[in-house]
Amino acid sequence: MSHRLQGSGIGRGLAVGVVARMPEPLPEPSNSPSGLTPGAEATRATAALAATATDIRVRAESAGGTAGDVLQAQAYMAEDPTLLEDVEARVLSGLTAERAVFEAFAGFRELLVGMGGYMAERATDLDDISQRTVALLQGVAAPGIPDPGHPFVLVARDLAPADTALLDLTTVLALVTSEGGPTSHTAILARDKAIVAVVGVAGADELRDGQVVIVDAATGTIVASASEDEVAAAHADLLERSTRTSALTGAGMMADGTLVPLLANLGSAAAAADAVAKGAEGVGLFRTEFLFLDQAEAPTVEAQQAEYTALLSAFAGRKVVVRALDAGADKPLSFLNDAAEENPALGLRGLRALRANEQILRDQLTALANAAAVTDADLWVMAPMVSTVEETRYFTALGRELGLQTLGVMVEVPSAALLADRILADADFASIGTNDLTQYTLAADRLLGSVAAFQDPWHPAVLRLVGEVGRAGAALGKPVGVCGEAAADPLLAVVLVGLGVTSLSMSPAALADVRGELALYSLEQAQQFAAVALAANSAFEAKAAVVEALSDSPTHPETPTHNEGARQ
Numbered sequence: 211m212s213h214r215l216q217g218s219g220i221g222r223g224l225a226v227g228v229v230a231r232m233p234e235p236l237p238e239p240s241n242s243p244s245g246l247t248p249g250a251e252a253t254r255a256t257a258a259l260a261a262t263a264t265d266i267r268v269r270a271e272s273a274g275g276t277a278g279d280v281l282q283a284q285a286y287m288a289e290d291p292t293l294l295e296d297v298e299a300r301v302l303s304g305l306t307a308e309r310a311v312f313e314a315f316a317g318f319r320e321l322l323v324g325m326g327g328y329m330a331e332r333a334t335d336l337d338d339i340s341q342r343t344v345a346l347l348q349g350v351a352a353p354g355i356p357d358p359g360h361p362f363v364l365v366a367r368d369l370a371p372a373d374t375a376l377l378d379l380t381t382v383l384a385l386v387t388s389e390g391g392p393t394s395h396t397a398i399l400a401r402d403k404a405i406v407a408v409v410g411v412a413g414a415d416e417l418r419d420g421q422v423v424i425v426d427a428a429t430g431t432i433v434a435s436a437s438e439d440e441v442a443a444a445h446a447d448l449l450e451r452s453t454r455t456s457a458l459t460g461a462g463m464m465a466d467g468t469l470v471p472l473l474a475n476l477g478s479a480a481a482a483a484d485a486v487a488k489g490a491e492g493v494g495l496f497r498t499e500f501l502f503l504d505q506a507e508a509p510t511v512e513a514q515q516a517e518y519t520a521l522l523s524a525f526a527g528r529k530v531v532v533r534a535l536d537a538g539a540d541k542p543l544s545f546l547n548d549a550a551e552e553n554p555a556l557g558l559r560g561l562r563a564l565r566a567n568e569q570i571l572r573d574q575l576t577a578l579a580n581a582a583a584v585t586d587a588d589l590w591v592m593a594p595m596v597s598t599v600e601e602t603r604y605f606t607a608l609g610r611e612l613g614l615q616t617l618g619v620m621v622e623v624p625s626a627a628l629l630a631d632r633i634l635a636d637a638d639f640a641s642i643g644t645n646d647l648t649q650y651t652l653a654a655d656r657l658l659g660s661v662a663a664f665q666d667p668w669h670p671a672v673l674r675l676v677g678e679v680g681r682a683g684a685a686l687g688k689p690v691g692v693c694g695e696a697a698a699d700p701l702l703a704v705v706l707v708g709l710g711v712t713s714l715s716m717s718p719a720a721l722a723d724v725r726g727e728l729a730l731y732s733l734e735q736a737q738q739f740a741a742v743a744l745a746a747n748s749a750f751e752a753k754a755a756v757v758e759a760l761s762d763s764p765t766h767p768e769t770p771t772h773n774e775g776a777r778q
Contacts, residue, residue: 225384228384229363239761296317338370346712361382401699454754472491472714478496479517501513515581561604590616596619742756
């Protein structure tokens with residue numbers, strides 16, 4: 211007989227499949243005294259931790275985007291000086307490197323769990339580093355994703371970022387965890403990769419290999435040991451959703467015919483083909499940092515031009531929005547701004563750093579202009595971290611001097627949103643980076659776990675600023691896009707359009723879900739939902755109020771999902 215389990219759903223998709231559980235973790239290392247000298251064990255431990263950090267960074271480069279950022283943060287954890295000192299102290303007391311790593315990370319894990327909230331959810335990251343390091347020291351494989359030879363629903367206590375980031379979406383139909391929450395790295399990466407997921411499921415430990423389950427992220431429900439009738443009904447639902455979603459492969463459009471171009475966030479030209487295949491109408495954010503990271507000096511105009519030409523050629527006749535180099539804060543560059551700063555998030559970053567090193571900016575804009583001249587894509591270029599009208603005028607004047615036609619700004623700080631009418635008088639367009647806008651609006655460093663609960667773009671303060679930019683854009687006839695993580699949330703995407711946003715850019719995996727959600731509502735309904743969200747007092751209340759409002763909408767059918775492969 212079937213029974214239901216409840217957790218926190220990530221996304222709004224549905225999946226049906228058989229369970230495959232993550233392998234059990236490695237056994238606790240022996241507490242026997244070491245047969246080597248403390249110095250030898252210390253060398254083993256230090257080398258293994260360094261190798262683990264390197265391996266995670268390699269995975270980060272392969273994953274890119276949000277997943278890459280999460281993995282980079284985990285790699286830094288493997289190099290944390292406090293943890294390294296703890297490991298060395300334990301080795302000097304006579305423990306083996308394996309045991310010292312295990313105990314040091316276990317102790318730090320208890321500390322994080324005791325702090326609760328977001329910090330407690332980082333415990334899984336520590337567990338993964340410990341397991342990978344111990345496995346390396348023991349010369350065995352670390353536990354990883356199972357491979358039962360068929361599509362499956364992955365069930366785990368929690369999933370390490372390094373595993374989540376590189377999940378094979380052709381075989382993993384959905385993800386169910388017994389631990390974690392909406393702000394865990396598992397949830398963040400599942401959302402970024404558009405994986406059907408339900409986290410923090412009480413009773414998930416009882417699910418067994420081969421058991422048939424229905425995973426409904428929209429309701430956060432798992433139907434365990436589903437009956438034939440329940441499975442048949444779920445498959446019918448999936449088919450209907452798939453059919454509806456497949457019919458929406460063209461331009462992003464609302465129910466009343468209002469066009470909302472759906473674009474892709476990309477970090478390299480190599481990802482262009484996949485974005486086009488997933489329905490991207492163009493590129494709303496091309497991050498150019500990959501050309502500059504790990505370089506001793508800035509790449510030449512010729513080297514940059516080759517990459518930009520490849521990107522623009524892949525989107526012939528379509529809009530491509532390129533962000534000028536956004537360095538500083540969490541992305542320092544030795545040749546640009548690697549000086550230590552008390553608070554780098556508020557320091558010499560983005561356009562500020564480029565102005566201080568203008569030749570680097572001139573070379574980049576020249577390379578972009580040259581690439582545009584030999585391709586027929588519609589190139590738009592924007593400046594990062596703009597906070598004043600004067601900065602806007604500087605960037606647009608320089609860009610036009612170097613031959614670029616369409617120049618805009620990123621709206622990432624409240625001052626730019628509040629002065630959007632004046633900034634857009636000089637810029638051709640604005641693109642809102644909701645990740646940074648949320649960070650600066652709520653004074654909560656988005657890289658700092660202790661204040662991660664404030665990182666929610668549903669907050670009415672953030673939405674009000676988005677609305678300011680939307681109104682300014684409408685009044686001046688200037689496009690306003692969103693290229694932050696908020697655009698990938700299907701329901702929030704509808705609200706953003708209601709606030710005046712004219713295009714949305716996101717991870718390619720999220721395009722189909724957002725396209726399907728927009729098609730359910732008219733622009734007038736989106737504006738009504740936006741008003742409901744703005745009237746709330748918190749992010750939680752804003753989302754809950756919109757969910758209630760849309761459930762009352764007479765035209766609201768069952769929410770579509772993109773993930774048809776998992777459901778057939």
